[in-house]
Amino acid sequence: MASSTPPPHCSLTATKPYQNHHFHHLQNHRHHQGSSSRQNHNWTPQKVSLNTHVSHAAAPRPPPPSAAAAAAVVSPNYSCLSAADFSGRRSTRFVSKMHFGRPRSTASGRRSAAAEEALHQAITCGGEVTCIDNILLSFGSKLCASDDYTFLLRELGNRGDWLKAMQCFEFAIRREKRRNELGKLASSMISTLGRLGKVDLAKKVFENAVNEGYGNTVYAYSALISAYAKSGYCDEAIELFESMKYTGLKPNLVTYNALIDACSKGGADYRRALDIFDEIGAGLWDTARNLFDEMVYRGIDQDIYTYNTLLDAACSGGQMDVAFEIMAEMPAKNVFPNEVTYSTMIRGCAKVGRLDRALNLFNEMKFAGIKLDRVSYNTLLGIYASLGRFDDAFAVGKEMESIGIKKDVVTYNALLDGFGKQGKYDKVKELFTEMRKENLYPNLLTYSTLISVYSKGGLYEDAMEVYREFKRQGLKADVVFYSKLIDALCKKGLVESSALLLDEMMREGIQPNVVTYNSIINAYGQSETVGYLESRMESSKLMILQDVSDNNTVEEKDDDKIVEVFKQLSCGKSGYEKLDQRWRKDFRCVLGVFRKMHEMEIKPNVVTFSAILNACSRCNSFEEASLLLEELRLFDNQVYGVAHGLLMGHSENTWSKALLLFDEVKRMDSSTASAFYNALTDMLWHFGQKRGAQLVVLEGKRREVWENTWSESCLDLHLMSSGAARAMVHAWLLNIRSIVYEGHELPNLLSILTGWGKHSKIVGDGALKRTIEALLISIGAPFKIAKCNIGRFISTGSVVTAWLRESGSLKVLVLQDDRTHTGTISSSSTRFDRIPNFQPLPL
DNA sequence: GTAGGGTTAG
Known part of the structure; x- marks a missing residue:
């Protein structure tokens, strides 16, 4: 390891990716672009008319009947607060995880029986403004200090109920006078909010705590850094870390661990509008690594968290060789890989397509006597299912059940996806029935998988039926849900229907991301017919969507665009064949889509580039293709300049530029690079x-x-x-x-x-x-x-x-x-x- | 106060 080269005195300010960041006093902490307008700066629980849950789609039980209504009641400001909206790559993933809680987090048995009872009441109460206060009041002094309250915060957090947690927190700080205890409460609240992606609120709690004189602790700083990490706000995390210097607080191991995590997860942020090849991991990986070295320099020993975080950084950046090196050096530092280490590595291998290595790691794990847990089993089963090796997948399922881990939603989702990809629709239906018989509740992922599987197979009636059930459950679609469906329809050449859904999702307040648009670009020329371009649509027209409701008879009127689309498709008369054909052929419309992305500040990535080149390959006109690439040079001269230059046979500067481009591509994982x-x-x-x-x-x-x-x-x-x-x-x-x-x-x-x-x-x-x-x-x-x-x-x-x-x-x-x-x-x-x-x- | 798990484009 690079401990041989001691970092400069304060390496953080000297390292590259963020060297231009100067210290801002906390009060001047700048807001995240795009978030400030949505942020509710005056959070007071009293102002919110709230019900129970904030409609977290992946709750382990189906939401109560009131959930949809509750979601509507909670002001849009709140539902938009989630950082998930800001960065195209993040979805519901990190939120859904929260609902299962972490067994280890309950390890402390320091809470009182009163706390357990208070929690029960808090969970079951309706969520009216005063209900939490009343419950807590009724327990009087039976709830002791921070231990009981932090337990409540954490447990409410595990259930996704940050509103109740906030109420609980505010109640607690009103009654607590000791600074120490107040500090603990604040750290706990910040952490809870961070885990739920409520980073802006976490920051407010932090700032308030600092202003009130109890927030200046390394715990509070670490908690907020971790909150930033979870939402991909790397710059903010670093800035906060640096500000610790001025408070006299010394970062400890946990602070460093959280900061490394921030660097590894921060790359997805679209605000880092560098070039289109600045994908995750690559740039910030150096920072994470430097931090690691800085710890060595400062004599802070790394622990299993440090290593697992660092490995996660390497794995998400697709740098598996580096990851294996790091893993190999752990035992020498007296840190031994655990099940988290292995599942991180296995996922990393699977991600870059090295399934052989992934499976080897499982064997290694067993050999090392590390027990597979729920995550490891589901990972393994998911790999087999994705390969279509269903016998193996079921064998894993049997094995996990034999040691007492029942199949869960994750397990079934993996199986449904695997069978769906192979077009085994009967099996999909069977499994879907089976999971409900097991009293497992399908979640957003289950439904989006099923709907896209059925759509890809042309089983529109089944898709519609599942979609209706999904709506009945009160679940809310997200960007991935729509993107999958759009992709499925694009793959069937139903570009107009896709465009309709694109419009619909935006009306629902769901922003498409780069994946959504890449699917659409990929649809161009997908099933090319003879001849080309007898008509050129204005690119802007592409974005104007037709209203299908005209085609519906009155009694069939269904106030849901997705249902309408399915209805039309299942009748086999989407009514857009002609338009579709035109659109398909008019691949120059790609430029229109590209412009639209630009307008919406959706940064194209290397997959966009590949998609555009593939669209070119489906175009029969050299002139059209070269013109398109030439125009795209206005957006990115390096990338499209190379493509255009090579296409035109310009050899002079093109090749040297191409080599630079290839250097960029080299930083990516192998499947992206090969694409x-x-x-x-x-x-x-x-x-x-x-x-x-x-x-x-x-x-x-x-x-x-x-x-x-x-x-x-x-x-x-x-x-x-x-x-x-x-x-x-x-x-x-x-x-x-x-x-x-x-x-x-x-x-x-x-x-x-x-x-x-x-x-x-x-x-x-x-x-x-x-x-x-x-x-x-x-x-x-x-x-x-x-x-x-x-x-x-x-x-x-x-x-x-x-x-x-x-x-x-x-x-x-x-x-x-x-x-x-x-x-x-x-x-x-x-x-x-x-x-x-x-x-x-x-x- | 810190680490890993199901979905979307190629």
């Missing part, structure tokens, strides 16, 4: 820039975007798109050719693997295989399909050698660009001289 290379290569290949495509693909190989792409005897294309794969076949054969001409022998058996094709979710879909088969035939390469593996082409070294020695083989293998910077087909050697890395790579 980028696949998309770029596909587009270049599609428009005849085959040399360019090959350069890109070789650069990707050099940077190990696709693992173990080739050896002398085997070319593995299974992670590649058809363009990338074809460019790669040429490169590999040229390389083998050079081996032959150098006088070396080829291995006896040569094979080309295609697998099931790029990101194929359909078992047995051999699109890539068919493409490669056609290519091999067209160049006359003597390969044939292996008998035992239909995704594999094989040949023998001698046959291939003979073919490569034929006079024509070089000509068919060397790729040309249709367009070069001079606009003419010049002699190839000239062009190759201008572009580096042309020579087929030696092995």
